[in-house]
Amino acid sequence: MTGLMTRAAPHALTLCVIAFVMILAVLEPAFLSGSNLIGILRAVSLVGIMALGMTFVIMTGGIDLSVGPVSAIAGLVAYFALVAGHGLVAALLAGAGLGLLIGIANGLLVASLGLPAIIVTLGTLSIVRGSALLLGGPDLHGIRDQAAYSFIGSGAIYGIPVPVVIFLVLAAMAWLLQSRTPFGTLVAAVGDNERAAWLSGLNVTAIKAATYGLCGLLAAIAGMIQSSQVHTASATYGKFGTELDVIAAVVLGGTQLSGGAGSVARTLLGVLFLGLLNNGMNILNLSIDIQLIAKGAIIALALSLAARRTG
């Protein structure tokens, strides 16, 4: 029995996801309909995109709490660029570039000054949110008559919503980057033993700055998709709690907060798991309070099982 448990343990999350799908399919046949499955992917696409970048950051042993405000300010900047008539490409570049810059700033503070990532990104969370509010005020800015921009969030290609397509493409790219390029190995090396990585001549600062930069960039992309989806930009989007969902998806996928081990593919499973959990609880018509309690309990349980496995 223990042998079976040990062998099954690494696939616990996969088995969980499969079991989940089967239970929900029996309880509610509508669950397996194509439109519901697409709906799940659509619902997780924003958190999923941010989780891709967060995976790399957590693999270095860091964390990025500032993704929520970064997504808000990126949507806002893209909106202002559109309104100023700079065109779609410039707007997207402006939003993405800002996210990248904030991320790199986070990374440099963490890596070159050796400050704790939790506190640094808590500080930038506050700074970026304040800047976004200063820029756009607390109101909603309606995005009108921008067909091309709206397509990003609300369009569909062959019946698949564009956010899902973007999510899948970015996921494939992040997966390649993590598992098929030296970069993925370098990130894991830094997270596993930073001093050893530094002694063997790796540019730890640059690697860390790159991961935070990537995380900021992906948060910005998610933010622009969101603003396009709801046809409004606002400094208050990506509200407190967004980063917690993103981090939960990553650690559920088995990436350790202490750094080192981690994989984009498993993060995707974590994202899917959370998406199924939310969708299942919605389908079963559970009220929001029960949903919150169940989510907290399930995350704690899943992770403690994982801790037993490795501990």
Place this chain on the structure above:
Amino acid sequence: MPSLSSRLTLPVFFLAVLAIFCLIAPNFASAGNFENLMAGYAFIGILAIGQSFPILLRGIDLSVGAILALVGMCIFDLSLMFGVPGWAILPLALLVGTLAGVVNGLMVTVLRLSPFIATLASLAAYRGLVYAISGRQLVPELSTKPITDRWITGFETYFDLTRVLGLKGVVKLPWVPLSFLILLGTLLVFHVLLAHTRFGRDLYAIGGNPEAARLAGIKVGRLTVAAYAISGLCAAIAAILLVARLTTSTEGLGEGIELTAIAAAVIGGFSLTGGTGRLLGSVIGTFLLGIVLIGLTQMGISPFVQQILTGLILLVAVGNDRLQTLRADRQRARALGEVPA
């Protein structure tokens, strides 16, 4: 033990900031303003004291805002839905907060979750529980009814310091809110506990090196649970003060307050790597944040800029902490003759 000069950095900086705002912010140096400062930040100071314990053990408690709301809602329900007298509610409220903290501690020790994840999960769960037991939703007509029990509203009392000291007509001192005195009492109790008992010494030992502490025979698991329980207890005290001030409670009470509490503790000198810090620092850190925010408000600076500045203060504080550590390391290395002086 940190040197005297590094211990004095924070109080001196605090006094300098205070002096600057008294000089440049209109109406800052008024009795009414200090009343606001003391009443508005006392409960945050108590949260910061509680938060210091998990941080001392290299942990963190993200759930204090949710515990605050949970205790607040329990007080609301007990008082308005069930008509329980206030003297019976108070110990129950403290019990609920402490239990919530114990659950956090057990998740960290028994389930071996990282504190960040454990309290993240309990943050969601406790907040969900608040919605589930919310008397505002179970009995909608209660949502506009204030809590009038004297045992609870009595915490929102002010003492006329001028008259107590017999200085009437000489100088006008701010009225001191009871909540501020409770903050001082909480600080005193936990300071003695941390600085002058075996319990406190063991906590510092665990924070400095958990494995060494375990090998030295310290009950690491039990003390870790105690640290999270203290954080929960402090959240409960803060909840009582806040509910007394608002005469009601809401589901969203204390949302995001954990960040301020963590910031205050870190500014106060509790390093996230554990093993260092003094509780007085956390309280000074709280009021440093309070002075800056209230001072800027009175200078008519947009709250959005204040948010930016709060973030910057946090970065500067943690940068300074890092600098001190590096300097201490270098001194130690020099003393050991590892590097030429």
